[in-house]
Amino acid sequence: MRVLLSTYGSRGDVEPLVALAVELRALGAQVRVCAPPDEDFVELLDRFGLPLVPVGQPMRSMVRPSSAAEASRRAAELAAQFDAVAAAAEGCDALLASGLAHFSSRSAAEKLGIHYEYATFAPYLLPSPHHAPPPMVLPGQPLPPESADNGMLWDLNAQIFNTLHGEALNAHRASVGLPPVDDVRTFVFTDHPWLAADPTLAPWQETPELDVVHTGAWILPDERPLPDDLLAFLDAGEPPVYVGLGSSRRVSQDVASAAIEAIRGQGRRALVSGGWSGLGLIDDQDDCFAVGEANHQDLFRRVAAVVHHGGAGTTATAARAGAPQVVVPQAADQPYWAGRVADLGIGTAHDGPLPTVESLSAALGTALDPETRARATALAGTIRTDGAAVAAKLLLDAVGRGRAQVSA
Numbered sequence: 001m002r003v004l005l006s007t008y009g010s011r012g013d014v015e016p017l018v019a020l021a022v023e024l025r026a027l028g029a030q031v032r033v034c035a036p037p038d039e040d041f042v043e044l045l046d047r048f049g050l051p052l053v054p055v056g057q058p059m060r061s062m063v064r065p066s067s068a069a070e071a072s073r074r075a076a077e078l079a080a081q082f083d084a085v086a087a088a089a090e091g092c093d094a095l096l097a098s099g100l101a102h103f104s105s106r107s108a109a110e111k112l113g114i115h116y117e118y119a120t121f122a123p124y125l126l127p128s129p130h131h132a133p134p135p136m137v138l139p140g141q142p143l144p145p146e147s148a149d150n151g152m153l154w155d156l157n158a159q160i161f162n163t164l165h166g167e168a169l170n171a172h173r174a175s176v177g178l179p180p181v182d183d184v185r186t187f188v189f190t191d192h193p194w195l196a197a198d199p200t201l202a203p204w205q206e207t208p209e210l211d212v213v214h215t216g217a218w219i220l221p222d223e224r225p226l227p228d229d230l231l232a233f234l235d236a237g238e239p240p241v242y243v244g245l246g247s248s249r250r251v252s253q254d255v256a257s258a259a260i261e262a263i264r265g266q267g268r269r270a271l272v273s274g275g276w277s278g279l280g281l282i283d284d285q286d287d288c289f290a291v292g293e294a295n296h297q298d299l300f301r302r303v304a305a306v307v308h309h310g311g312a313g314t315t316a317t318a319a320r321a322g323a324p325q326v327v328v329p330q331a332a333d334q335p336y337w338a339g340r341v342a343d344l345g346i347g348t349a350h351d352g353p354l355p356t357v358e359s360l361s362a363a364l365g366t367a368l369d370p371e372t373r374a375r376a377t378a379l380a381g382t383i384r385t386d387g388a389a390v391a392a393k394l395l396l397d398a399v400g401r402g403r404a405q406v407s408a
Helices: 011-026 039-047 068-079 082-089 102-112 150-175 184-189 228-235 254-265 296-302 312-321 334-344 357-367 370-380 387-407
Strands: 002-008 030-035 052-054 094-099 115-120 241-243 270-273 288-291 305-308 325-327 347-349
Touching (some): 002 011, 002 082, 002 102, 011 030, 011 039, 011 387, 030 039, 039 052, 052 082, 102 184, 150 184, 228 288, 241 254, 305 357, 312 325, 312 370, 325 334, 325 357, 334 347
Parallel strands (some): 002 030, 002 094, 094 115, 241 270, 241 305
């Protein structure tokens, strides 16, 4: 069995596919991965002996579209990844995509006639009468009326998908001999998307509109030891507070300053992770330590709290470690995860992406409360770790059933 896993996104999109690839390989499948050619991702896949097929530009160089015209150009660029994805999928039995790889990957699977699945890591992206869609409006378009219910908002969401992406997507499909699509959102997510998120952290309410396969989060085990200098810092005092914004970019260094001052105000030491945001220390005092690439699964068990951007992977890792969280959402699905952390009582959601000393001090006061720690500790034992294994078996079983139907 040969499987191609395809994604275009940040570390939070790539690492879960590596977890799935490891499980698929353990079941005897041959796996290759399409992903952006960022050095971080090359190193990650190489660590697990997985071949990387580079697609598109490095994610670090991508700029968020600021207009409908730019969004349409981005859709055209993503659809144009078809050639690389289709070449990588040649001879494969199945293709699973995540992130922004849907434009090229679903068309490639359709052209090659192979089994296709799409996975997302946050339920708020999927149409449902039980929640509103992500905020999404066209430039110059009036805001929906306050009386609009979830159904009306999702209808508007579908229209926006068609307006932003329909022309570019269908132009490319025509160029490779595929018919047009009239519902881009359904094309993107399919009518049976996989939800690779923990059921406790991200519950899904069943809806007749979608047949969602809720596999659990795809967690990549990390057995790397922590660096000696980091261990020495951890052992030199009380557990510190971790601060990092992951793959978020164009973040003001004022965030690091506000975080360190707020942490010091709580009488705590600080661990500052640079990440893609480039956060750094603000002085040379010995109560702060700069963290590079490290095993978060181990590290988060040793900290007093985790201040982070609210990526799906970081939220799940902190929850599994029993670490109280302060989520400072920057974009995309991060406000959703901030809300879930607050609703579960395992931390707090910061209001907006730009914290001040005062706002972070208040948030840390909640996160460092013993009751928050107790709730976080209790919830940690409920986080499932078998999501990638479940998904790997489901995928291979689905391909096997398809083969049997063809043979019959």
